[in-house]
C-alpha cells in the first residue's frame with residue numbers, strides 16, 4: 001500500500017470524535033470526584049468537627065503521592081513507553097481504588113473520634129484515598145492529552161482539547177452544585193442527647209455524593225475498555241505492513257532513553273515558562289474552587305444549601321468558551337496572548353474578591369463568570385502549545401513534568417489558604433473550640449494570595465511570549481495546517 005492511498009482511522013471525523021467522547025466520560029467522573037468535597041466544607045465542619053486547616057490538609061492530599069513519590073513523573077514515563085491503552089486503564093483503575101478508600105473513610109463514623117499521625121483518623125484515611133485517586137486522575141489527564149494529540153494532530157487539536165476539558169468541567173460543575181442536595185436527600189434522623197434532653201437530629205449523608213462519584217468512576221473505567229479497542233484499530237490503520245518490527249530495548253537503553261528525554265525537556269526554557277505559568281494560573285483557580293462555596297457563605301451571606309450554586313457557574317461558562325477559544329487558537333493562533341489575557345482576568349477577579357466591600361451576591365456572580373472566562377482562555381491555549389515546544393515521543397513525560405510542577409501548587413496553596421484562614425480569623429477558631437456561635441470568616445487575606453498568583457502569571461506570560469519570538473515555537477501561529 002502506498003503512502004498516498006493509505007488512510008488512517010484518525011482521518012475519519014466520526015472515529016476521532018467518537019474516541020474523544022469515550023475518553024471524556026472517564027475525565028468527567030474524575031473531575032467530579034476531585035471537587036465533590038468543596039461545597040461540603042461547612043458540613044464537614046458542623047458534622048465531623050473539621051477545621052479550615054483540617055480541610056486544607058485533606059485538600060492538599062491531592063498532591064502528596066504525585067509530588068513526593070513522583071507518581072506523576074513515573075506516569076508520564078510509563079505513558080511514553082507503554083502507551084495510552086495500558087496507562088489509561090491503569091490510571092482509571094487507580095481512580096476507582098482511591099475513591100473507594102475515600103468513601104469508606106467518610107462513611108465510617110467510628111473514625112471520627114480517633115487520631116492517626118496527629119490528625120483525625122477519618123481525615124487521614126480520606127486524605128490517603130484522595131491522594132491515591134489523584135495519582136489516577138492526573139495520569140489519566142496526561143494520557144488523555146496525548147491521546148488527543150495522537151488523533152487530532154493536523155486537525156482541530158485545540159478545539160478537541162477544549163471539548164474534552166468542557167466535558168471534564170461539567171464534572172466540576174456537578175461537583176459544586178449536586179453534593180449538598182444529595183447529602184440532604186439521603187440524610188437520616190437520629191436521636192442525640194443535648195442539654196440532658198433527647199432530641200431528634202437530621203444528619204446529612206456526606207458520603208452519598210462520594211458514593212455517586214464512585215459509580216461514575218466505575219462507568220469511566222468501563223468506558224476506557226471501549227476506547228482501547230479504538231486505539232488498537234487506530235494503530236493498525238497507521239502501521240505500515242512493510243515496516244520492520246521495532247527491536248525491544250535493553251534495560252540500559254531504556255534508562256538512557258528516559259534520562260535523555262528528561263534532560264532534553266528540562267533543558268528547554270519554553271517548557272519551564274509553560275510549567276511555571278501553569279502552576280501559577282491553576283493554583284489561583286483550582287484551590288480557589290475548594291474554598292469558593294465557603295467564601296459565598298462567609299462573604300456574600302448565602303446559605304449552605306445554595307452556596308455551591310454561584311461557584312458552579314465557573315465551569316458552566318468554560319463548557320462553551322474553552323472549545324470556542326480553542327477553535328480561535330486553531331484558526332488564528334495568538335496562543336501566548338490568549339494566556340496573558342486569562343492571567344489578567346485572574347488578577348482582576350481575585351483583587352475584587354479580596355476587597356472587604358461589594359459583598360452582594362450578584363457581584364460574586366459576575367466575578368465568577370469572569371473567572372470562568374479566564375479558566376477557558378488559559379487552558380485552551382496552554383495545552384495545545386505544549387506539542388509546539390516538545391516532540392510527540394516526549395509528550396507524555398513533558399505533560400507529566402508540567403502536571404508535577406502544577407501539583408506542588410495544587411497541594412501547597414489549599415494548605416496555605418486553610419492555614420491563613422484560621423490564622424486571620426482566631427475568633428472563629430476560639431468559638432469552634434468553645435462550642436459557641438461561630439462568627440464569619442474574613443476572606444481578605446486568602447483572596448489577596450490568589451490575586452498575587454495572578455499577577456505573577458501575567459509576568460511569566462510575557463516572558464513566554466518573548467521566548468516564543470526568540471525561539472520561533474509558533475505559539476502565535478494557528479494549529480490547523482492549511
Ligand SMILES: NCCCC[C@H](N)C(=O)NCC(=O)O
Pocket residue numbers: 031034035138141165168172282286379403406
Ligand atoms: N480539578 C481537576 C484538576 C486537574 C488538574 C490537571 N493537572 C489539569 O491541569 N488539567 C487541565 C485542566 O485544565 O483541567
